[in-house]
Amino acid sequence: MGRYTINEIAEICHTSPATVSRVLNNPHLVAEPLRKRIRKTMEEVGYRPNPFASRLSSRSGWGLALFVFDILNPFFALIVRKIGHLAMEQGIPLTICDTENNEEKEKMFLDYLLDNQIGGIIFGEGISAGTIERAMDSTETVLIDRHLKEGLVSEVTSDNYRGACQAVEYLYQLSHRRIGFIGGPESWASVEERFRGYRDTLERNGIPYNPALMFRGDLRFESGIGALEYFLTLPEWPTAIFSANDQMAFGVLTKAKAMGIDVPGDISLIGFDDIPLYSLYSTRLTAIQQDIDALCENAFRIMMEKLNGTPEEGPKDRVVVPTRLKTGETCGKCSRP
Amino acid sequence: MGRYTINEIAEICHTSPATVSRVLNNPHLVAEPLRKRIRKTMEEVGYRPNPFASRLSSRSGWGLALFVFDILNPFFALIVRKIGHLAMEQGIPLTICDTENNEEKEKMFLDYLLDNQIGGIIFGEGISAGTIERAMDSTETVLIDRHLKEGLVSEVTSDNYRGACQAVEYLYQLSHRRIGFIGGPESWASVEERFRGYRDTLERNGIPYNPALMFRGDLRFESGIGALEYFLTLPEWPTAIFSANDQMAFGVLTKAKAMGIDVPGDISLIGFDDIPLYSLYSTRLTAIQQDIDALCENAFRIMMEKLNGTPEEGPKDRVVVPTRLKTGETCGKCSRP
DNA sequence: AGAATGAGTGAAAACGCTTTCACTATGTTC
DNA sequence: GAACATAGTGAAAGCGTTTTCACTCATTCT
Numbered sequence A, B: 001m002g003r004y005t006i007n008e009i010a011e012i013c014h015t016s017p018a019t020v021s022r023v024l025n026n027p028h029l030v031a032e033p034l035r036k037r038i039r040k041t042m043e044e045v046g047y048r049p050n051p052f053a054s055r056l057s058s059r060s061g062w063g064l065a066l067f068v069f070d071i072l073n074p075f076f077a078l079i080v081r082k083i084g085h086l087a088m089e090q091g092i093p094l095t096i097c098d099t100e101n102n103e104e105k106e107k108m109f110l111d112y113l114l115d116n117q118i119g120g121i122i123f124g125e126g127i128s129a130g131t132i133e134r135a136m137d138s139t140e141t142v143l144i145d146r147h148l149k150e151g152l153v154s155e156v157t158s159d160n161y162r163g164a165c166q167a168v169e170y171l172y173q174l175s176h177r178r179i180g181f182i183g184g185p186e187s188w189a190s191v192e193e194r195f196r197g198y199r200d201t202l203e204r205n206g207i208p209y210n211p212a213l214m215f216r217g218d219l220r221f222e223s224g225i226g227a228l229e230y231f232l233t234l235p236e237w238p239t240a241i242f243s244a245n246d247q248m249a250f251g252v253l254t255k256a257k258a259m260g261i262d263v264p265g266d267i268s269l270i271g272f273d274d275i276p277l278y279s280l281y282s283t284r285l286t287a288i289q290q291d292i293d294a295l296c297e298n299a300f301r302i303m304m305e306k307l308n309g310t311p312e313e314g315p316k317d318r319v320v321v322p323t324r325l326k327t328g329e330t331c332g333k334c335s336r337p
Numbered sequence C: 001a002g003a004a005t006g007a008g009t010g011a012a013a014a015c016g017c018t019t020t021c022a023c024t025a026t027g028t029t030c
Numbered sequence D: 001g002a003a004c005a006t007a008g009t010g011a012a013a014g015c016g017t018t019t020t021c022a023c024t025c026a027t028t029c030t
Helices: A006-012 A017-025 A032-045 A051-058 A074-089 A103-115 A129-138 A160-173 A189-204 A221-233 A246-259 A276-280 A292-308 B006-012 B017-025 B032-045 B051-058 B074-089 B103-115 B129-138 B160-173 B189-204 B221-231 B246-259 B276-280 B292-308
Strands: A062-068 A094-098 A118-123 A140-144 A154-158 A179-183 A214-216 A240-243 A268-273 A286-289 A318-321 A324-326 B062-068 B094-098 B118-123 B140-144 B154-158 B179-183 B214-216 B240-243 B268-273 B286-289 B318-321 B324-326
Touching: A006 A017, A006 A032, A017 A032, A051 B051, A062 A074, A062 A103, A074 A094, A074 A292, A074 B094, A074 B103, A094 A103, A094 B074, A103 A118, A103 A129, A103 B074, A118 A129, A118 A292, A129 A140, A140 A292, A154 A160, A154 A189, A154 A292, A160 A179, A160 A189, A160 A240, A160 A268, A160 A286, A160 A324, A179 A189, A179 A221, A179 A246, A214 A221, A221 A240, A221 A246, A240 A246, A246 A268, A292 A318, B006 B017, B006 B032, B017 B032, B062 B074, B062 B103, B074 B094, B074 B292, B094 B103, B103 B118, B103 B129, B118 B129, B118 B292, B129 B140, B140 B292, B154 B160, B154 B189, B154 B292, B160 B179, B160 B189, B160 B240, B160 B268, B160 B286, B160 B324, B179 B189, B179 B221, B179 B246, B214 B221, B221 B240, B221 B246, B240 B246, B246 B268, B292 B318
Parallel strands: A062 A094, A062 A118, A118 A140, A140 A154, A154 A318, A179 A214, A179 A240, A240 A268, A268 A286, B062 B094, B062 B118, B118 B140, B140 B154, B154 B318, B179 B214, B179 B240, B240 B268, B268 B286
Antiparallel strands: A094 B094, A286 A324, B286 B324
16 A cells, blocks of 8 residues: 655655656656756655656546446457457556446446546547536547547547458459448447448449348347348348458357358358357358557547647547457358349 | 544543544443443544554455456456455455456565555455465455365355356256266366366266367357267267357357358257346346355355454354346257257 | 544545646847 | 746645534433
8 A cells, every 4th residue: 555655755755745746747847966866765765656646736636537338349348348458557546437338337437437536538439428418518538439420529430431342342252242241230330330331332343232131230149040030031142241240240150150151151141250269169260350449549548638638729639549350260252033 | 534533532532532433343341321422422523433543553464355266258357346345345455456367467466465464355266376375374364256175175166066067957857968068177176166067967968078169268258169069070069169268159159150151040058157247238148156155145244254253263154045046048959869 | 421433424635647837048139 | 136937745635425413403311
């Protein structure tokens, strides 16, 4: 525990508490030799500033929070893990808010955080716009893999559009022409981007967009199953399916196996995310890989800049992280007309 | 944000800050009418105490932390979620520490938490004894699904021993006599309990324990695969397998399917945990179900009692939560001698 | 009746830090 | 050489609570 106080350090060094405080917060205001002496003493006695006193005095917020809508989803679990480590390295407490896709819970978490003068909040995809906007009024915010009104918020996203293009382009190269798409709720901007990428790439290759080949899921495993069932009711089955995330892709895969449909023999399948956990499955999924570490590092860096830096109100940062194609065993040359 | 201060409330109510503070912390010390008036005013102006001032003044720690060794494991993710909500309901910040099974990281997290005067720490299974003991010296600790030296720490565990007995008893009822067991590292006490339950139940039924039927895994999916491979090298295959957790059981299941071995036709399989997430798989696993909610609620309750209650140093609490058998599709009547 | 008890309250001193202000040496500028 | 910056430092006043201590009335006990 923080045994020593700033006063004791001051006494030992024959200086004043004010100066000691300065070497902590504005080192350049203290002359070199004195600064070194104070630093050394702190080191020796193992001085730790009392965070409560410091916050009370400076009236600034403390700590970060991370909102995710489903911690059981490995994509978010990885984000939680990564941000958790980044925060710890900087000595910043991180509160995880798992909203379970429930606006009521979002509100409770947010109220509670604002009461406690949180320093900043990082929001993941799937959190309602209302909650984010309310947070923005009172604290620093960064969005990770989530898009809100242009230019208003700092956000870090994968290049969802380009990623989707890569996926469809790849299937096109494999001679697929009837490509199904499994999307998500319209409110998820990042997933809508993938849809745009899908549609544009088709059209760029001279294939008109066919709404019958678009199935809206909810990004969960089960909707993958539903999607495949739907596609099989079509007079002409798609020869390939692009799923907006891995979980649904695995729904497709599982259902296909259960029905004796061969992947990629009968249908090719490509996912989005490339979650390492899914190596559990006996079949390695081909997918567009998101660089989760880069996503988190950028979001965290921007947050730190906001917390430390001058509160200049310029245009908000916007970082786009590239994706890459990770080939697995679920895509093959098209075998049907 | 906490706009009003205790002084302003006092002024409005024509009383002193001391009295206002008392209605917050020791309401019984304030006479009824005055107390009501103060409460009403707080309500009206939306008073929120400043947590920093409060902690600074009372010199007590703040917030809780939860250590888990792998947040990608759904069993722990569920614990994180549940404890997260319990904490939020009580208005207590919760820091998640995902140690990734790495003692170095445990140490960093702990140092950091102690520096920041954490109020209490809840440890999950898989955290090293050294870390826990160090924490116990400086802050309140509760163990969840983790056993340490008898009587020293408060702990909440599933009835691992009884659960294992249930599993083996069930297989025995189905006429299985050659039952394999997939265990975990010896250092995981909860898993060792399952082993004890396995062995004792066999012997109670007149079946001598056969070390060849015991395989030590690491609780990960991959070791399930390894376990099955090992069992198949035996001159006589087991007719049933009891896995100390679901993940390894799914390893077995996946490998069995890949090899064309029928479950439960050729081999029956029972797991431990019963994680809902695994409903993903097309086959519903038979498993011993742990009551995660009860585990978390008890652990949290004990922690709250420690934080609020008198610091009496009696024997530590020890809560054991019962398990139940959840039948799926992976166990059947024994078909081989 | 006088003393002793106890409930209810307020004044004031912490808690450990930040920050403003004033002050003293040093340069720097015409 | 007077007027003025500028760097470096300390004194002291907060920040919003909690907590100790002392005080005032009632009430109860001899």
